[in-house]
Amino acid sequence: MHSAHSRQGHLLAFAGALCLTPDGVLVRLAGVDDWSLVFWRGAMIAAALFLILAARHRSHFWHHAMPGSRRAWFCSVLFAASSMMFVLGITHTTIASALVILSTTPMFAALYGRLFLGEITPWRTWLAMGGGATGIAVVFAGDIQGGNWQGNLFALACACLTAAHITVIRSAASGMNVMSVYGWGGMLLASGCLLLVPSLSFSFQSLLVLAIMGLLSGLAFFMLGEGAKRVPAPEVTLMMLLEPTLGPVWAFLVLGEIPTLWAVIGGGIVIVSLVFHSIAHFTSNQNA
Numbered sequence: 280m281h282s283a284h285s286r287q288g289h290l291l292a293f294a295g296a297l298c299l300t301p302d303g304v305l306v307r308l309a310g311v312d313d314w315s316l317v318f319w320r321g322a323m324i325a326a327a328l329f330l331i332l333a334a335r336h337r338s339h340f341w342h343h344a345m346p347g348s349r350r351a352w353f354c355s356v357l358f359a360a361s362s363m364m365f366v367l368g369i370t371h372t373t374i375a376s377a378l379v380i381l382s383t384t385p386m387f388a389a390l391y392g393r394l395f396l397g398e399i400t401p402w403r404t405w406l407a408m409g410g411g412a413t414g415i416a417v418v419f420a421g422d423i424q425g426g427n428w429q430g431n432l433f434a435l436a437c438a439c440l441t442a443a444h445i446t447v448i449r450s451a452a453s454g455m456n457v458m459s460v461y462g463w464g465g466m467l468l469a470s471g472c473l474l475l476v477p478s479l480s481f482s483f484q485s486l487l488v489l490a491i492m493g494l495l496s497g498l499a500f501f502m503l504g505e506g507a508k509r510v511p512a513p514e515v516t517l518m519m520l521l522e523p524t525l526g527p528v529w530a531f532l533v534l535g536e537i538p539t540l541w542a543v544i545g546g547g548i549v550i551v552s553l554v555f556h557s558i559a560h561f562t563s564n565q566n567a
Contacts, residue, residue, distance in 0.1 A: 292506030298499035303374035321468030323493020328462035358464030361440035372430025375527035375538035379546040380434040382523040387442030410552025421541020
């Protein structure tokens with residue numbers, strides 16, 4: 280039973296991470312301005328998550344849809360901000376560079392856990408964070424002359440904010456309805472950008488891309504959350520490496536976007552650091 284439970288968790292985490300891999304390409308294919316993209320992405324994510332909640336809980340939908348605490352609302356605000364930074368990062372730098380920087384999120388989460396939750400940070404985490412910082416520095420160094428440094432800063436802000444809302448979720452002693460938090464985060468994102476959107480009209484192609492983006496993101500958050508309940512966190516983190524690994528592949532196949540040498544080198548450093556950290560963490564827990 281335990282083996283089947285664990286296997287189900289691995290499959291859910293893998294499927295959730297896989298759903299996120301084309302996100303950067305979909306942002307580019309939407310064909311709308313930055314603020315319209317932010318607005319519709321937030322609205323579509325909220326719609327997808329609330330539809331899943333409605334299908335799961337039906338008559339008890341409103342009970343499960345409301346965050347229920349100030350901490351949950353704060354988490355929704357952080358998620359909305361991180362989603363905004365994600366879009367701005369993808370649209371202002373190469374997809375490969377943005378995803379390399381975003382893959383450092385677990386390292387920031389470990390740092391926040393040490394600072395705000397009093398969690399003990401092992402030596403392997405400090406080494407991994409050092410490797411991640413080195414990889415980010417390499418990506419920034421390669422993009423300074425190319426004018427993509429602003430997009431890199433947006434991506435770095437996204438990584439920090441994503442780690443922040445993950446830390447807030449972990450700090451909730453009685454647990455937190457993650458789907459509700461993310462759903463309201465999408466609503467807050469859309470509401471905050473409503474006045475900045477030049478026009479709410481768009482082509483059928485843009486509508487289709489935005490709908491696919493919202494559906495995939497909603498499914499991804501749902502499956503990653505369910506997978507994390509069944510398998511250790513380091514294994515879920517390892518699955519998340521699919522995005523910085525496959526995201527640039529999608530960008531090349533669909534958009535013809537070739538990663539820079541600096542992005543490849545920096546990405547290699549970050550991924551090796553994360554793999555080392557995840558394997559070392561899992562091995563340590565197995566031996567404990």
